[in-house]
Amino acid sequence: MEYKQIDSKDLKTLSSFVDQDRFYAGDEIEKDFSHDELGTVSAFPDVHIMVINKEEVSKIMAYAYKECIAVTVRGAGTGLVGACVPIYGGILLDTSKMNKIIELDQTNLTLRVEPGVLLLDIYENVEKEGLFYAPDPGEKTATIGGNISTNAGGMRAIKYGVTRDWIRGLEVVLPDGSIEKFGGKVVKNSTGYGLKDLVIGSEGTLAIIVEATLKLIPKPLKTVSLLVPFENREDAIAAAPRLIMDHVLPVAVEFLEKQSLQYSEEFLGKKIPHNNFEAYLLLSYDGNNEAAIDQDIDIASKLCIEKYNAIDVFLVDTEERRSSVWNVRGGFLEAIKSSSDEIDECDVVLPRSKISEFLKYVRQLSDELDIRIPYFGHVGDGNLHIYFCKDSMPKDLWEDKISKGFKLMYDKAFSFGGLVSGEHGIGYAKREYMKTLLGENQLRIMRGIKQSFDPKNILNPGKVI
């Protein structure tokens, strides 16, 4: 791909679109903006522009389009597959300051937000009104624009679905600078091809999200978690699909293992109660009626102990217990990251019936390749996060092991009906695996779609396809 190298005339024009304190060029650009959270790929842009409204985005894009300058959009940079890294240089369009909550509509139960609003700010704003935005990705300091761009999933997918299910409408800027609306404050839509659903999960390659209309529901009055210890991981993992088979559908089913737990406890410097078991499921149930939740918990507890070989069931019902358990669960990625100088991640998703068999294979692989592979995951929805740790390995050996190990792991997953990514996306890092899985026909269609949105291929080039 041939992009125009930014020259002094471009710098002058581009800088005229925004305030000077939001425009950085060359050496002024901080290193943080050359990589994402995982940092497996890095590259500096030529300019880093912090935009504050859609008009600025539109002007910048119209110019970039005319001049054929590469543009990469970045939110909070919490991604794990390099999607926000400007590998062709050009413009880094930073939407983190487009962080206004535009409108909470109590009648239509929608929230209109700019793309740079953080997930934690969305929760805070809607929950104080008794409302609920259900998607619950681990990284609460991600932006909603990033969540939409990866179709983020999170812990509550079993009951509430993923980000896609919570987006009613999008306003986007197309690569040529024009502004378009897809969907709206409506519950149903059968008006032509699903352009909104195409932008969701497209990792900033098709259009730039400048506003999103989120679906809300009344906030469940009560949520209770259960920490369920097992003698071994096999039993714990096997219990997750059985709970669902037995029709006691929880909000979340997370799998925790002694090792990941210890990493996280050490990293956070706090411990969870009952932390001396081999493996756990962490379940949660919610609802508006005490009796109904009590009934769910009662049935689930009995099943766990009587049918699934659980050792015990601990109620996580006080604010203190809840925050300690969920914080430790939430600290897994950070803890694993801090345990090795370099890590790489596999975000595979499988039919939940295959989780147990697949994880057995992962442990076998860890032995065969002699590499540390901690993992944790949303076992209730079949989405695992598996980490290869470099530890003290030399770089070439590490690269060799990742490449060999990832290929084997994905081949096994594909043979089980699994897909490359459950919620972190393809970005830069996972393109080859996606090609293997989807094949030339699907890639050809995807390239055609890319071409329809972005005929000059200036938007986030080198990503996804």
Add this chain to the structure above:
Amino acid sequence: MEYKQIDSKDLKTLSSFVDQDRFYAGDEIEKDFSHDELGTVSAFPDVHIMVINKEEVSKIMAYAYKECIAVTVRGAGTGLVGACVPIYGGILLDTSKMNKIIELDQTNLTLRVEPGVLLLDIYENVEKEGLFYAPDPGEKTATIGGNISTNAGGMRAIKYGVTRDWIRGLEVVLPDGSIEKFGGKVVKNSTGYGLKDLVIGSEGTLAIIVEATLKLIPKPLKTVSLLVPFENREDAIAAAPRLIMDHVLPVAVEFLEKQSLQYSEEFLGKKIPHNNFEAYLLLSYDGNNEAAIDQDIDIASKLCIEKYNAIDVFLVDTEERRSSVWNVRGGFLEAIKSSSDEIDECDVVLPRSKISEFLKYVRQLSDELDIRIPYFGHVGDGNLHIYFCKDSMPKDLWEDKISKGFKLMYDKAFSFGGLVSGEHGIGYAKREYMKTLLGENQLRIMRGIKQSFDPKNILNPGKVI
């Protein structure tokens, strides 16, 4: 568009792909297959082929692609916008005999079906296993392939979403005959562009659905409906968004009016209890816990009477009452159809806050244009079905009034943030309104998408875009 006219060689080849009793040409083709349920557009195909498996579909498509023959897919023909009418002739590919339920997976809670399976057969098959497929479009004899192609919505969208939210995976035949899988038995997916979501709602213009993997959940143990009469329609319509605002989210909120009720009662020859009021809301609540449902009903009933001016609240709790009320509600379309020699339909969707104001405008339009416009609708989700009735009008006056009336109605809807279709699609009949709403940029993108899937434009030409 230029398509090859089917000649004797084509007939011979095409007929060799299937059994002879599933192949009809020329005069053998029954009139029923020249139009859909509403019949506003009609055209005969040159051949009508009933396929029974994906291999047949693949062979037919590979041949049609090579020879450039137009192909239109048809399920049960229950559509209302002409999407299954072969306006360019060619092949009518009839999937109604691809009606096998392939697999009910109790662990992954998925159902794999062929596209010709009827909605009512899906309900029957999963409910006997204690499972639930939630989308509830009015027409239960529609095929699941048709439901997916229009992203059908139905009555339970407020709580459970629309067809899109219940499709985990699709297997499709592309226009060139190749077979591809999008998604799978997985809860989450961030693996490249959302091709599954693009095929959903594309009305048979992008690919032919040959298998779908549906999401299931445990069936709620109990469902209760409330029939809530009001003194006037304004009060009834205004109550729907208020219920949601007051956080007592029902499964369904249907609006019934005396007139539509009478049409349907006469048509079905049965009456609902308490049928002497001007307007009603029909609410339903479901769940697994008696106490929780009782609590919901109690709160909703109190709100209706004390805050929303309802006259009374009638519990629809016996099987007899439930079937009479919901059958009468389900008979609206048939009843209105039988009341006039010709009708045309508007399936607009609006933010639910605008329903009341919009229906006021529709009634005003009915007076101004001197045309009968009965309507009913899913007021809880903002989706209305509005019928223009020809009655005894001469044809040219009727056409003039539809054209004028629809334009005015859609312009008003668009000014409220409404969209052309909530669940019936664009097909042939609504293309102009979609163009007006979405504009050239979005149509250009949609044409590009169509081109990526179907470079020779042989699949359902003349529809959607």
